[in-house]
Every structure is written in structure tokens, then in C-alpha cells.
Amino acid sequence: MARSELVHKYLSELEIYLSRVSEARAQEVVQEIESHIYDTLASQQESSEGAVEAILGRLGTPRELAAGYIEHITIGVAPPKGLKPLSRVKKGISKSLYYLACCLGYGSGIGLLAVALLKLFIPSSFGVWVVEHGNSVVVSFSQADYQASEISAVWLIPLSVLTGAGLLYLTTQIARILKMHI
Amino acid sequence: MHGKEARLECSEQKWDVQFRKGSLEMAILALLHHEPKFGLQILQKLHQFESLKITDGTLYPLLDRLKRDGVIDSYWLQEGENRPRKYYRLSDLGTEKFNALRARWLQSVDDIYGLFQQSGLTK
Numbered sequence: 361m362a363r364s365e366l367v368h369k370y371l372s373e374l375e376i377y378l379s380r381v382s383e384a385r386a387q388e389v390v391q392e393i394e395s396h397i398y399d400t401l402a403s404q405q406e407s408s409e410g411a412v413e414a415i416l417g418r419l420g421t422p423r424e425l426a427a428g429y430i431e432h433i434t435i436g437v438a439p440p441k442g443l444k445p446l447s448r449v450k451k452g453i454s455k456s457l458y459y460l461a462c463c464l465g466y467g468s469g470i471g472l473l474a475v476a477l478l479k480l481f482i483p484s485s486f487g488v489w490v491v492e493h494g495n496s497v498v499v500s501f502s503q504a505d506y507q508a509s510e511i512s513a514v515w516l517i518p519l520s521v522l523t524g525a526g527l528l529y530l531t532t533q534i535a536r537i538l539k540m541h542i
Numbered sequence: 543m544h545g546k547e548a549r550l551e552c553s554e555q556k557w558d559v560q561f562r563k564g565s566l567e568m569a570i571l572a573l574l575h576h577e578p579k580f581g582l583q584i585l586q587k588l589h590q591f592e593s594l595k596i597t598d599g600t601l602y603p604l605l606d607r608l609k610r611d612g613v614i615d616s617y618w619l620q621e622g623e624n625r626p627r628k629y630y631r632l633s634d635l636g637t638e639k640f641n642a643l644r645a646r647w648l649q650s651v652d653d654i655y656g657l658f659q660q661s662g663l664t665k
Contacts, residue, residue: 392581392628393602399582399627400598420599428603432610 363412377426380433458538465531472524476517569594571640578631
């Protein structure tokens with residue numbers, strides 16, 4: 361690239377990065393830097409491409425140089441508008457998390473309480489059986505499997521009531537915290 | 543041990559940055575005290591002094607800030623065949639500020655040197 365092209369490219373990039381200041385000011389900065397580059401070249405009595413590159417190197421990249429001029433404008437400025445969709449996505453996530461937690465927590469809590477109630481009122485035809493050495497649990501209205509052993513009412517009712525109530529309480533607490541973030 | 547050294551170096555750098563900032567500003571005001579100069583002239587003058595060396599990319603935004611602070615003014619001047627140059631000169635506010643800074647600087651150099659002497663810290 362010829363040296364004047366190098367300078368031209370540098371200056372036009374500088375102008376782009378200076379778009380935060382008024383056009384007149386940006387023009388003035390560009391003119392001053394241009395005259396600095398050519399004055400420096402003249403004072404060195406050397407105008408090779410390498411000499412131009414060395415001067416541009418000392419000025420920093422157009423972006424870095426422009427940053428020095430617009431620092432006072434950019435400090436303490438609110439984040440750009442482009443960040444808004446991001447917070448909306450975040451909001452969406454906490455909203456779905458809220459509903460998910462409510463469904464799961466209240467669902468299982470109410471389910472457990474229902475198990476206790478049903479066992480209390482129709483003990484003969486409702487129960488919970490543990491099948492295959494505890495690998496699966498069956499909740500059923502009728503007498504279930506042959507190999508399954510039933511959990512007796514003495515254990516099932518208080519256990520279901522306690523766990524169910526605990527779950528409902530926990531869900532309410534979590535839902536309250538999540539609600540604050542929606 | 544490493545952490546302590548790093549911290550020491552870090553605070554030394556911070557101090558250096560603050561110190562340089564203050565001394566560079568004063569040096570520029572001093573350079574413009576007698577006559578207006580353009581950027582390259584200021585840069586070349588500063589490069590004659592070890593602790594005042596500054597890159598081209600630091601000088602121009604600094605001049606811009608001093609101008610915004612109102613301590614220097616600028617104007618364009620074209621001499622002969624040369625391309626126009628942007629000259630800087632002290633404003634009235636700048637002259638006032640420089641005189642105050644200069645007095646304080648000389649006083650503190652004197653004070654610190656005196657303190658070093660009292661403590662036997664001069665070579």
C-alpha cells in the first residue's frame with residue numbers, strides 16, 4: 361500500500377470512530393492528526409512506508425486514538441439500547457422458572473396429601489407398593505402386584521402428610537423469591 | 543511473597559500514573575507559557591526530558607482535554623507553503639493556573655529535598 365493510502369485509510373477510520381463528537385470537532389481532530397503525520401515525516405526527512413507505519417504505530421490504532429477524545433463522553437453513560445432484549449430474555453427465563461417451580465412443587469405436594477387422604481378413607485383399595493426391591497414405587501387404587509410389598513398405612517399417612525405439607529411450604533417460599541425477579 | 547511484590551508494583555504504577563499526569567500537564571502549560579506551539583513542537587520538546595516522554599497518541603487527546611478545561615486555546619495558522627497547523631497557547635485561566643501550580647511545585651520540590659537532607663537521604 362502506498363504511504364498516502366496508508367494515511368488516508370488511518371484517517372478515515374479515525375473519523376468513523378470519532379462519530380460520538382460533533383462533525384466539526386471530528387474534522388478538526390482528523391486535520392490535526394493529518395498535519396502531524398506529514399510534519400513528522402518532513403522532520404525525519406524520510407518518507408518510506410516503514411516511516412509512516414512507525415508514526416501511525418505511535419498514534420495507536422484509530423480506535424485507541426479516538427477513545428482518548430471521547431473518553432469524557434463515554435464515562436458513566438447508560439448501556440446502549442441493544443442490551444434491552446437481553447434483559448427481556450432474562451426476564452422470560454425467570455418467569456418460566458417460576459411457573460415450573462410452582463407446577464412441580466404444588467403438584468407433588470397436593471399429590472402426596474391426596475395419597476394420605478385416600479389411604480385414610482379407603483384403606484383397603486388404595487395404597488403404595490414398593491416393587492422389585494425398592495426400584496420402583498406404584499400408587500394404585502387396586503391391589504397391585506404379587507411381588508410388591510405394600511407400605512403400611514401407619515407409615516404412609518404421616519409420611520405423605522409431612523412431605524406434602526413440607527413441599528407446599530417450600531414451594532411457596534421459592535415462588536416468592538422468584539416472583540421478585542420477574 | 544509474589545502477591546506482595548505484585549501489589550507493590552501495582553501501587554507504584556498507580557502512583558507513577560498520577561504523578562505523570564500532573565507533571566505532564568504542568569510541563570505542557572510551561573512550554574506554552576512564552577509562545578504558542580503546535581503539537582509536534584510540544585512533542586519534540588517533551589522528548590528532550592526522560593520523565594516527560596509521551597507518545598503521539600497520548601499527547602493529542604491530552605491537548606484536547608486541556609482545551610476543554612479552558613486552560614489552553616487553539617487556532618489554525620498556515621505559514622508559507624506549509625500545510626495549516628493547529629497552534630496552542632495559554633488562556634488567561636491557564637496562565638493563572640500555571641503560576642499557581644508552578645509556585646506549589648517549586649515549594650514541594652524544596653520541601654521534599656529539605657526533608658531528604660534532614661533524613662540523610664540525599665546522595
